Amino acid sequence: MKAHLTRRYLFSASHRLHSPQMSADENQSTYGKCNNPHGHGHNYALEVTVSGPVDARTGMVCNLVDLDNYVEREVLSRYNLENLNTLQEFAETVPTTENLCVGIFEIMERGFLPAHLEKVRIEETMMNSFEYTGQNEPHR
């Protein structure tokens, strides 16, 4: 029987939203306060949803220790307490939470093999959140 398992993680990071493809005025009008050259930070909440058949012996979709270890090693240690703009993946790409969602989805999809990746969801603040389910994934 297939079940979906979701685990929630917290990390904090700073960023500045600024596109090299826009003029200074366009950046300001598009990103507003988020365009402040000194940057600003958020406490992000990350939710990773994986799915798969529930193993008859363990009763699990996947072992949480494996999921936690992978997310800690590949995601949290990369982003927690960093300035996102200084990271290679955001050298050319604006570190919006949309792009962060897609980036984390790709990190998970590339290397986490024990269960199928369904969704990455990130809350940037209590008032907004973003979800990515992959390019061809049906949204549930």
Next chain:
Amino acid sequence: MVYLTRKAEFSASHYYSSPDFTPEENLRVFGKCNNPNGHGHNYTLEVTVKGEVDPRSGFVVDLKQLKEVMHREVLDAMDHRFLNKEVPEFFTKVPTTENLAIAIWQRLKTKLQTASLHRVRVYETPDLFVDFYGED
């Protein structure tokens, strides 16, 4: 189609041990959760049903009926219980959150009269939840 979700909370204890594993394997796979004295959680259950809105009542489902079914089938059986010892599904199955969501689905699915069950979500902690959408 309209979806309606009702929440409930219950507290229960459990431990993880599979009869298919040796004691050493159980400890390696389940870690601290293998302690046979058990440990507990405050679970949050979300039951989502779906259906068409009844033109006379404006309801997808009678909330009172849904609440009663959830209480009778789930909370009365599981709240303030030791899942491994007091809930029959877990005499043989490991009471993981995955199996708990499946067991709750199976308890509820035939008991709802007007709406059909869409999803059972069980939070073991605020950081961990499982969704079950049925056996397909």
